[in-house]
Amino acid sequence: MTGAPPDPAPDTTPVIEFRGVGLTYPGPPPVPALRPSDLRIGRGEFVTVVGPSGSGKSTFLNIAGLLDAPTTGTYLLDGIPTRELSDKARTGLRGNRVGFVFQSFHLLPHRTALENVALAMVYTGVPPAERLARARTALERVGLAHRTASPPTRLSGGERQRVAIARAVAGGPSLLLCDEPTGNLDSENARKVMELLADLHREGLTVVVITHDRQVALRGGRTVTIRDGRLNETREDGPAYEAGAGDGVGAVTAAGAAALAAGGAV
Ligand SMILES: Nc1ncnc2c1ncn2[C@@H]1O[C@H](COP(=O)(O)OP(=O)(O)O)[C@@H](O)[C@H]1O
Numbered sequence: 001m002t003g004a005p006p007d008p009a010p011d012t013t014p015v016i017e018f019r020g021v022g023l024t025y026p027g028p029p030p031v032p033a034l035r036p037s038d039l040r041i042g043r044g045e046f047v048t049v050v051g052p053s054g055s056g057k058s059t060f061l062n063i064a065g066l067l068d069a070p071t072t073g074t075y076l077l078d079g080i081p082t083r084e085l086s087d088k089a090r091t092g093l094r095g096n097r098v099g100f101v102f103q104s105f106h107l108l109p110h111r112t113a114l115e116n117v118a119l120a121m122v123y124t125g126v127p128p129a130e131r132l133a134r135a136r137t138a139l140e141r142v143g144l145a146h147r148t149a150s151p152p153t154r155l156s157g158g159e160r161q162r163v164a165i166a167r168a169v170a171g172g173p174s175l176l177l178c179d180e181p182t183g184n185l186d187s188e189n190a191r192k193v194m195e196l197l198a199d200l201h202r203e204g205l206t207v208v209v210i211t212h213d214r215q216v217a218l219r220g221g222r223t224v225t226i227r228d229g230r231l232n233e234t235r236e237d238g239p240a241y242e243a244g245a246g247d248g249v250g251a252v253t254a255a256g257a258a259a260l261a262a263g264g265a266v
């Protein structure tokens with residue numbers, strides 16, 4: 001027996017696996033915000049989620065990110081069943097594996113960009129001594145090395161969202177969840193933010209972006225539509241953006257555009 005051991009099998013465990021996952025807010029009256037749904041999102045995918053206001057997009061994202069627990073079904077994150085987890089285990093799993101980006105940035109106004117990014121690693125198990133170094137690297141990664149000492153109040157909207165993205169990725173998550181990340185940005189800053197998310201995806205991160213902007217939706221390799229709490233695939237046609245196209249949020253392939261138009265999303 002000579003030679004190298006056989007390659008390990010590639011990890012095909014989905015990052016997100018919903019088996020009949022649903023959430024009904026108790027009310028009264030009860031609100032079926034997410035109807036029981038099946039969904040798999042594999043490692044390294046870039047998925048966009050579209051749907052009208054109130055359709056359940058944030059509910060979906062909050063479940064996927066372990067901010068809310070479903071009221072029915074089984075959710076596996078990185079193959080780990082999440083239902084029976086203690087609060088502490090849930091918080092740990094979320095801290096280590098999930099990065100969040102929100103429409104309104106959710107930055108601490110009186111802390112510097114560097115502190116905002118470093119503080120988010122408190123729950124990730126990154127040793128305190130390493131947090132500042134990693135925060136600095138993450139801010140460099142999003143093009144803000146020169147703004148580390150600025151509080152968010154002195155940054156533009158686009159810069160704030162890039163700080164939030166640095167915060168989301170600094171701990172090395174396996175999943176980046178973005179809830180309307182361009183919703184508060186002008187088109188130029190929206191384009192830059194989507195470019196950055198596409199770059200992170202190319203580097204291997206699994207990215208889910210919720211949007212109600214169809215141009216943003218076209219950036220994903222796959223789009224899931226949600227209406228009245230029902231999840232549906234609308235297209236599955238490989239990356240819809242052209243690598244390195246870099247000429248706008250709408251830098252999409254003809255195939256992607258045609259497929260989305262056919263699917264009638266948003
Ligand atoms: N905490 C809550 N309690 C009760 N109903 C809620 C709560 N959060 C959201 N909802 C309802 O659930 C539905 C889906 O909301 P949401 O997921 O926020 O939609 P979207 O993000 O697509 O706008 C809406 O009808 C909304 O009013």
Ligand SMILES: [Mg+2]
Pocket residue numbers: 057058059179
């Ligand atoms: Mg929402």
